[in-house]
Amino acid sequence: MIKYIIVDDEHIAHEIIKGYCDVLPNLTFVQHCYDAIEAMECLKTNEVDLIFLDLNMPKLKGFEFLKTLQKAPKVIVTTAYQEYALEGYELNIVDYLLKPFSFERFIKAVNKVDVSVKEVSTVSNIKKEEESLFLRSNKKHVQVKYQDILFVEATGNYIKVVTSDKEIQVREKISDIMSLLPEDAFFQVHKSFIVAKKHINEIEGNRILIHDFVIPIGKVYKNNLKRLFE
Structure with missing residues (x-):
């Protein structure tokens, strides 16, 4: 769980x-902080993985507060001021949300948070197989567990996420989806295909068999296959 x-x-x-956040099952609320001083006190006594941070606050501005932290949690900026975006990325923030932001845009930001990196919190031992992500398809958000994904296929301006019991079409780039998947469990084997290691039945020549599906292996991606056997 991501404590925020x-x-x-x-x-x-x-x-x-x-x-x-209440709609997303992988987020756990810790505390409301109405200025940076409250946030500092909270961080002293609580394990926090993620901060939703406003910039224009009394006493201490958002980025000034962030610079005081020796080991900062992940940060998603939420502000009405776009002119500070460059400074934010120089401070290694996860994402920069301009108010008012939509739920869809919010989910994209949260999906960028890599919960496998715990610089502050060492409590969570959740396995990647137990985690999930939200995909927007047909004007609704669908939660998909990583462990259920067989493969991902790029088709034109869309990608198709294939699970054991359904197919979900999403308007995204295959590179964007790849960045959200656990790198030790998913491998890109073709410019149009990402496969889940655990669901591979056979590798034969230039193709991979997953259930009843045949996935081609691209020449430039053959080196990725070596990692399957590590």
Whole structure:
């Protein structure tokens, strides 16, 4: 689980972000903080993986607060000011959300948080197979567990995520989906295909067999196959 706090001086911002987070099963709320000083005190006594951080706050501005932290949790900036985006990425923030932001945009930001890296919290031992991501398909958000994904196929401007019991079509680039998948469990074997290692039945010549599906292996991706046997 990703333990998070909200740091913002506006109550309505807390309500919106908390409301979005309550829908996502991999997020656990820790505390509301209405300025940076409250956030500092919270971080002293709580294990936090993610901060939703506003920039224009009293006492101490968002980035000034961030610079005071020796080992900062992951940070998603939530602000109405786009002019500070460059500085934010120089501080290694995960994402920069401009208010008002949609639930879809919010999910994309949260999906970028890599919970396998625990610089602050060492409590969570959740396996990648138990995690999931949300995909937007046909105007709704579908939760898909990593362990259920057989392979991903790029088809034109869309990708098709194939599980053991369904296919989900998403308007995304295959490279964007690859960045969200656990790298030790998924491998790109063709410009149009990503496969799940655990579901591979056979590798024969230039093709991979997964259930009743045949996946081609691209020449430039053959080196990726070596990692399958490590």
